Amino acid sequence: MSHTLHLLWFVPSPVAVVAAALKLTASVTLKAERNPSSDAQFEALVTGQADAVVTAIDNVMDWNLRQGPRDFRVIAQLERTTPLTLVGQKGRAWLQDLRGATILVDAPRNGFIVALRAMLAEEGLGPDAYALEPVGGVQERYDAMRAGRGDATLLGPPFDAMAIEAGLSRIATVQERYPAFPGQGLVVSAGALERLRPALSAWLRGLESARERMGSDPESARQALTLAGFSASAVDAMLRATPASLCPDRAGIELLIEQRRSSSLPGADTTYEKLVEASTLPKG
Structure with a gap:
């Protein structure tokens, strides 16, 4: 049986x-x-324009406070870390x-900025010290x-390497400060889950096969990512971010909760x- 899944992601x-290149998700038509922006993801989920989104897990904590279904859930973790x-x-x-800088963000109170807020607070820079x-x-x-x-801003692959090559300064990385920082999650509304379950389950089976292949045969995964147009440095970063499991990591999510708490969000x-x-x- 063929399934269709409407998805939004940043990259x-x-x-x-890898799953698409190796034809591991042939039973799912992925649109x-x-x-x-993360706000665009939220709106698409609320209006039904998207079935699911790939996004920073912290976003769910904020989205569940906004007017809307307030039932967003992380159903998989697609990267070990971002x-x-x-x-x-x-x-x-x-x-x-x-201090005194203007920092460019996706959203001021959710997403990757929460990790940066925590990092700056540890350096003695509270929210009044920057814009x-x-x-x-x-x-x-x-x-x-x-x-x-x-x-300044936070960037992930391939844009971080491109920015440094273009002459911007490398200040720090989130991973240096927070090794448990989790990668992006696959997020859906719990109210839509039963309707989407067949398509999501089929797609996730293909992703699990791809995840295993990235560990056992990284060269085929490297070729797939290279053919998709990613640079060598970005491909290396992506392979290093292969998750040990698609199951959301408890330690990583609890780190995000603590960062939100320490930032008084x-x-x-x-x-x-x-x-x-x-x-x-x-399963299994």
């Missing part, structure tokens, strides 16, 4: 690229589009250099930095059990 998930590099304009080389300017997703932030707008009273719904994952 294609490596396991999804995936790049989205400009490699995130804090890049700055020339002259911004250290975290302390961000956050929403400009959109990773492509939009990269383009804005290249155009000289803003002083709402939504930190949630738990792993409230955020995760793993019933569509392949």
Whole structure:
């Protein structure tokens, strides 16, 4: 039986690229589009324009506070971690250099910015020490930095390497400070889960096969990612981010909850059990 799945993501998930290239998800027609922001993902889920999104897991904590179904769940983790590099304009080389800076973000109170808020707080830079300017997703932030707008931002592959090659400064990485930081999750509304279960289960079976192949035969995975247009450095980062399991990592999610709590952001009273719904994952 063939299934169709409407999906939004910022960049294609490596396991999804490998699964498609190796024809491991042939039973699912994936209609995936790049989205400009996490707010666009939220709206698409609420209106039914998207069945699921691949996004920063922290977003779910904020989305479940907004007007809407408030039943968003993480049903899979598609990366071990999302490699995130804090890049700055020339002259911004250290975290302390961000005092008084304008930091470009997707959204000011959810997503990857929560990890950066926590990192800056540990350096003595509270929320009054810098300004956050929403400009959109990773492509939009990269383009804005290249155009000289803003002083710093967080970027993931391949945009982090591209930014440094273009002359921007590498300030720090989230992974250096928080090794347990989790990668992006596959998120759906619990109210739509039963309708979507056949398509999601079929697609996740293919992703699990791709995940296993990325571990056992990394060269075929490297070729698939290279043919998809990713640079050698981005491919290396993607392969390193292959998850040990598609099951959302408890330690990683609990880190996100603690970062939200330490940043005094709402939504930190949630738990792993409230955020995760793993019933569509392949068994065994």
